[in-house]
Amino acid sequence: MEQKSVKRRKKDLSFLERIYIPEILKGLSLTFKNMIRPKFTIEYPEERFIPSAAYRGRPVLIEENNGDERCVACGLCSRVCPALAIEVQAAETEREQERYPEKFEINMLRCIFCGFCEEVCPEEAIVMSKDYDLTFSNREEAIYGKDKLLVPVNQLQDRIDFLRKYK
Amino acid sequence: MPKFLIDEKEIEFQTGQTIIEAARDHGIDIPHFCWHPKLSVSGNCRICLVEVEKMPKLMIACSTIASEGMVVHTQSEKTLEARNAVMEFILINHPLDCPICDEAGECKLQDYAYSHGEGESRFTEEKNQKEKHVQFGPQVMFDGERCISCSRCIRFCDEIAKDPELTFVQRGDSVTITTFPGEELDNPYSMNVIDICPVGALTSIDFRFKARVWDMSATKSICTGCSRGCNIDIWVRNNEILRLTPRHNEEVNSYWMCDYGRLNTFKNVNAETRVDCPQLRREGKLVKVGWDEIYAETASRIKSFAKDEVAFLGSAHATCEDNYLLVKFARTVIGSGILDFMNHIDPEFGDDLLKQNDVAPNSMGAKLAGISPLKSGLNFEGIIKAIREGKIKALYILEDDVVSANPHLENIFAKLDLLIVHSSNYNNTTALADIIFPAAAIAEKNGTLINFEGVIQRIKPAVVTIDTDRALDGMEMSRLDKFGTNFDRWATGVKRDARASWKILTGLAGALGHKMKFNMAEEVFSEMSNQIEAFKGLDYDDIGETGVKLNVKFLEQKVNA
Ligand code: SF4
Ligand code: SF4
Ligand code: SF4
Ligand code: SF4
Numbered sequence: 001m002e003q004k005s006v007k008r009r010k011k012d013l014s015f016l017e018r019i020y021i022p023e024i025l026k027g028l029s030l031t032f033k034n035m036i037r038p039k040f041t042i043e044y045p046e047e048r049f050i051p052s053a054a055y056r057g058r059p060v061l062i063e064e065n066n067g068d069e070r071c072v073a074c075g076l077c078s079r080v081c082p083a084l085a086i087e088v089q090a091a092e093t094e095r096e097q098e099r100y101p102e103k104f105e106i107n108m109l110r111c112i113f114c115g116f117c118e119e120v121c122p123e124e125a126i127v128m129s130k131d132y133d134l135t136f137s138n139r140e141e142a143i144y145g146k147d148k149l150l151v152p153v154n155q156l157q158d159r160i161d162f163l164r165k166y167k
Numbered sequence: 168m169p170k171f172l173i174d175e176k177e178i179e180f181q182t183g184q185t186i187i188e189a190a191r192d193h194g195i196d197i198p199h200f201c202w203h204p205k206l207s208v209s210g211n212c213r214i215c216l217v218e219v220e221k222m223p224k225l226m227i228a229c230s231t232i233a234s235e236g237m238v239v240h241t242q243s244e245k246t247l248e249a250r251n252a253v254m255e256f257i258l259i260n261h262p263l264d265c266p267i268c269d270e271a272g273e274c275k276l277q278d279y280a281y282s283h284g285e286g287e288s289r290f291t292e293e294k295n296q297k298e299k300h301v302q303f304g305p306q307v308m309f310d311g312e313r314c315i316s317c318s319r320c321i322r323f324c325d326e327i328a329k330d331p332e333l334t335f336v337q338r339g340d341s342v343t344i345t346t347f348p349g350e351e352l353d354n355p356y357s358m359n360v361i362d363i364c365p366v367g368a369l370t371s372i373d374f375r376f377k378a379r380v381w382d383m384s385a386t387k388s389i390c391t392g393c394s395r396g397c398n399i400d401i402w403v404r405n406n407e408i409l410r411l412t413p414r415h416n417e418e419v420n421s422y423w424m425c426d427y428g429r430l431n432t433f434k435n436v437n438a439e440t441r442v443d444c445p446q447l448r449r450e451g452k453l454v455k456v457g458w459d460e461i462y463a464e465t466a467s468r469i470k471s472f473a474k475d476e477v478a479f480l481g482s483a484h485a486t487c488e489d490n491y492l493l494v495k496f497a498r499t500v501i502g503s504g505i506l507d508f509m510n511h512i513d514p515e516f517g518d519d520l521l522k523q524n525d526v527a528p529n530s531m532g533a534k535l536a537g538i539s540p541l542k543s544g545l546n547f548e549g550i551i552k553a554i555r556e557g558k559i560k561a562l563y564i565l566e567d568d569v570v571s572a573n574p575h576l577e578n579i580f581a582k583l584d585l586l587i588v589h590s591s592n593y594n595n596t597t598a599l600a601d602i603i604f605p606a607a608a609i610a611e612k613n614g615t616l617i618n619f620e621g622v623i624q625r626i627k628p629a630v631v632t633i634d635t636d637r638a639l640d641g642m643e644m645s646r647l648d649k650f651g652t653n654f655d656r657w658a659t660g661v662k663r664d665a666r667a668s669w670k671i672l673t674g675l676a677g678a679l680g681h682k683m684k685f686n687m688a689e690e691v692f693s694e695m696s697n698q699i700e701a702f703k704g705l706d707y708d709d710i711g712e713t714g715v716k717l718n719v720k721f722l723e724q725k726v727n728a
Contacts, residue, residue, distance in 0.1 A: 074266035075379045084650055087657045090376040098300070099267050099376050105656065122266045139654055 053162035056128040063150040071125035073101035077117035085110035109142040171237035186228040200365045201317035202229035216249045254284045260295040262312045270367030272380035304352030311343045314368035320360040330354040374410040384645040386629035392428030394525035396618035401629035406660030408433040416713045440592045442605040443663040462678035474502045476560040478550045481508035481538030482567040483527030486614025488691040489668035490536040500681045504541030508533045532617035561585035570595040605665040612667040613688035624714035633664045
C-alpha cells in the first residue's frame, strides 16, 4: 500500500529560490512599496492616540454630577480582581445607598487591565477609561486613591454606552 | 432504637425527635430558615418540606415527629419542586441588597438561592418597600425589606434571653418586626439575634460595613470576658480583630455569647494603649529597650534581693502555661514560695444563662497550674501586708491590672524597690512598674484556659506579633493573608513587639542561668501534664476545639483548699 516518494520538506529550496536574485527583488519591492505608503506612526507625546470606547485603559470610579461617588463599597471588584489590586473600605452614609467607600485604592503596579472589576460592579461605578499613560517613580505613587480615581460621569459616557450595548 | 428510611438510608432516631433533628444527627442537612436547634418549632418558612411516603401532602421536617418505618425523601422531584417554589416565593419581596448587605457570604437565603433557586425571577411587579434603617437597640440595626419573617429573633428573646422585646406587626406581605412600645432590644444577649437571623435583616451596629466576610480569617478561640469561657471565632483582617462571634459548644455556651464579651474583650488588642516593646524605668522615666537588654537588666536587679523579699502574683487573665511557668520560675529559679493571684469577682455581672460573677477567664487554671502559696508562703492579702511592712521589696506581676481593681494599692506599691509587670496594655499597674514586659494578648498566643466548671479549652493566636508568623505558625489565613506582600497596604497591619508570658519567663530564666527548653506553648503543656495530676494524660489534640472536662475530684480539692 505504501507509496514510495521523496518527501519535499519545507526548508528545501526550489531552483528559482536557490538562484537568489528573484527573491531579493521580491523583498526589495515590498520595501519600496512601504516607503511610499502613508505613515501610521504617531509622534507621541506631542501627538496623542485617542482609543475607541472598546479600549481598556486604567480603571476609574464614576463621580456623579453632584460630586458623589456612585460606588457603594461592596468590595466585589476587590474580590474578583485576579491581581488583588483593589482595596476598598466601606463606611456608613446618610445617602439612600447606605454605604460609600471611605477608602478606595487601586495599586496600578498590580492591575493587569483585565476589566473584571468593571464587569462585576453591580452599580456601574467602576469603568475602564481611555487613560493609558501611567508613570510613577516609586511604589507609593502607583497606589491611586479616590483623588485620582474619581472621574466625572460625563467624561466616561462613551464607555458607559459601549458597555450597555455589548456587556 | 427505632429506625426510619431517609433518602434510602436507614437511620436511628430517639423517640420524639423530629425528622430534621434525626437527619441532622446523621449528617443529612434539610434546608431550613425558621427552625433552630435551640428554639421552639414555629414551622413558618416552609423550606424544609419533605416527601413522606403514605402522607397525602409534603410535610415540614421541622415539626413532623419521626416514627418507626417512615420513608422520607429529601431529594425527590416533588420535594425539590416545592423547595424551589418556596424560594421563589420568599424572594418575591426580598431586595437585591447582597452587595451592600453585611450578611452576604454567610447568608442562608443567598446559599439556598444558589442551591435551590431557579435563578430567574418571574415577578415583574414592584417589590414591597419597607423601613430599611431601624435601630432596634444599642447594638442592633433592622432592615425591614430583608426580613423573611422567620421569627427566630422573636423566639430568641422570648425563650433564651427571657426578655420579650420583639414582635410581628401587620399581616400578609406587610408583616414586619418591631419592638414592643416603650421597649428596646437591649437584653444582655441581644446580639445573638444577629447571628441567628438567617438573612441580613439584623446587623451589628459595632461591625456594620467594617469588612466583607470573605476578606477575614476566623480563628477558633475562647472569650475572656468571664469564667464561662464561651467558644468564639475571632474574625481578623489585616491583622486587626473586627468582630467576635459565638461558636457552638453544647457543654459550655451552646450557640450563644453575651454582648459584653462580644464587644469588649477584643478591643484592647487593637488599642492605641498597647505596650509594644520592652521598657525599663531609668531615673523615673520609662525607656524603650531591646529584649536582650531587658532580660539582662531584670536578672541583675532581681538577683540583688533575698529570696523571701521577692513575691509573685500569677494571673487569672493569663493561660495555664503562663501561670505554670511563673510557678516554676518562682520556685526553682528564684526559690521563693511567696506566690498567689488575685480573684476578680463582680457580683453584679453574673446571670442564669451564661455570665458568671468570676469575671476572669482562668481562675481555675491559675489554681490548678500551681499558683498558690506554699505552706510557709503568703497569700494575696499577706503579700500586700508584707509589702506595706517593707518585708517584701520586689514584686513580679503576671498580666493582671491589680491596681485598677484595688486602687488603694497604688500607695502600697510605691514602697516597692522593684515592680516587674507583664502587660499587653498600659494601665494603672504598668504606670507604677519599673520593668514592663510587653505580653502577647490572649488573641496572640497559644494556650489553655479552664472555665468555672473545669472545662479546659484551647486558645489560638489570631493576630500576629513580631515574634510569630501567620503562615509558619499555622494560623488561620484569609485570602488576603495568603497573597499579600510587604508592599500591600492591606497586608501590612500593625504587629506588636510582644511575646507570650511563658516565653518571656523562659528568656528571663535563661538570663539567670537556668535553661528552660520550651519553644512552644505545647511543650509547656506537655510538661504540665506530666507534673500535675489534674492534667495527666492530656495534650492539645485531646482538648481539641471544644475542650475537655477535667476530673471533678481535683477541681473540688483545689476549690476547697
Ligand atoms: S482591571 Fe483587572 S486587574 Fe485591574 S483593577 Fe480591575 S480587576 Fe483588577
Ligand atoms: S464593585 Fe463597584 S460598587 Fe462595588 S466596590 Fe467595586 S466599584 Fe464600588
Ligand atoms: S429579622 Fe431576621 S430573625 Fe427576625 S424574623 Fe426577620 S429574618 Fe427572621
Ligand atoms: S458569658 Fe462570659 S465568656 Fe461568654 S461571651 Fe459573655 S463574657 Fe464572654
